[in-house]
Amino acid sequence: MSGLATMDDSRALVIERLVGDSGEASHVIGAGRSMGERIVSPLQKRLSNEIGAQVSIELRTVEVSRTIDARSQAGGNFAMTVVPSSTSSDALTMVMDAQAVAVMICGLFGGDxxxxxxxxxxxxxxxxxxxxxxxxxxxxQALNGSGKRSLDLRFPVPRAMSGQEARRRVLRDGAAVRLVFGLSTPTESGAVTVMIPQRVLLTQRSGAAEDEEAVAKTEWQERFSEEVMRSAVTLEATMPLARMTLGDLARLHTGQVLEIEENAQARAQLSARNKTLFVCEFGKLGQNYTVRIKQPFDAGQDFIDGLMPG
Structure with a gap:
């Protein structure tokens, strides 16, 4: 618990321990199978060409399980490691049974x-x-991936434990997806079990979904903005008339003529939907009145000018 940074993390851990942080089984299995199938070919090439182990690898099983069941099919002698990531102390739990170890020994050291x-x-x-x-x-390394969908595992992986240490290691319970890979020669085969907690798998997949959603949202915003830019608005140009007290305003009457300030023509304002956009200057071109834009409207400066009239 000391590594959890927020109350949300603590609450999520409690909920997971009580009911399991799990997703729809078909979705989880599909995501796990996609990850497993993706790595078979590059892993086979890595084992054969770079490491020199003449063994075959295949994805045997993908199923929903619990993390604590990682050792249930490994027999009495096996190797195990728990790989942390940036978001989980047990992002991968891997168990290699004794038969798989024997297959690798034979493949690496030139056995018939x-x-x-x-x-x-x-x-x-x-x-x-x-x-x-x-x-x-x-x-x-193969499962980790890259980019937005990476598991962000911490490397190198911890050294494999075996014997009593591996059998007594306490595993954090939780819903998981089990991937079983087969390592084999023509005469023998063994299994490597990989347990990925569903909280890790679902976080990875939801992150990718959020990326896709963000792209869709951006596209929608661009289309919406384009439509907005095509919409028509009514422009209004107003020219300041004069300053007077409330008392003077109350004494105005029908037919009274008001004087326009000398520089009012140069202080017109252009607005749309009650929002002032530009400071303008009134003019005339032939028989038509015109408005020439001088500068964008500065609300702050206008407020100061109102407090301190020229």
Whole structure:
């Protein structure tokens, strides 16, 4: 809780622990499948060409699950790591079963791909944990993505834990999507389980939706502004007449002639819908009266001029 910055974060955590922060199952599975399928090809190329492990990778399963079930299908010996991001301390929980570790050992160290692989029935050695960490790093790099839809994971990933440390590690409960990747040779196969909390997945997807909504909103504003610019308004030009007291105004009568101030013609104001736009000057061109725009109207200066008449 110490890492939560606001009451909203605390409230969201409490709600998640009580009812689970989850979305519609079909939407969550679709988003998870899209992420999983996207990384299979580049991950296969990375494992084969750059790391040198002659193994095949496939996306086996995408399903709605709980984060605490990450180890449920890994058997007694497995490697595990929890990868944080900028918004979550457990953005990815990855578990690699012993069979997958054995497959990677065989692939990395030149084992005969057609020969049977001896299963690992003990706690993983430090070297085997390092290999699992290498696989976790590659998967996390591929899943992280880039741009607005990035998970913003923190790298390098924490070193894989195994044995009692991995079995006793307390996982934060919550709704998640489970991605199961298969690592295999012609004779053996294992699995790497990736758990992505739905609160992380939904935040990523909602961020992308907000971007799309912002683009649509901008387009709508541009179209609306264009239509507004085409609308017609009535312009009014007014010329100041004279200054007088309320008493003088009360004594005005029908037929009385008022004198226009000497420079009033140069202090006309052009307005539309009761909003003054420009300071203008009255004139005449042939038989028609004209208004020549002098400068934009300055409401602040006009207020000061009203307080301190020239």
């Amino acid at each position: 791909p057609d020969a049977a692989i001896t299963p690992i029935e003990r706690d993983l050695s430090p070297l085997e944990a390092d290999i699992a960490t290498l696989v976790f790093e590659e998967i996390a």
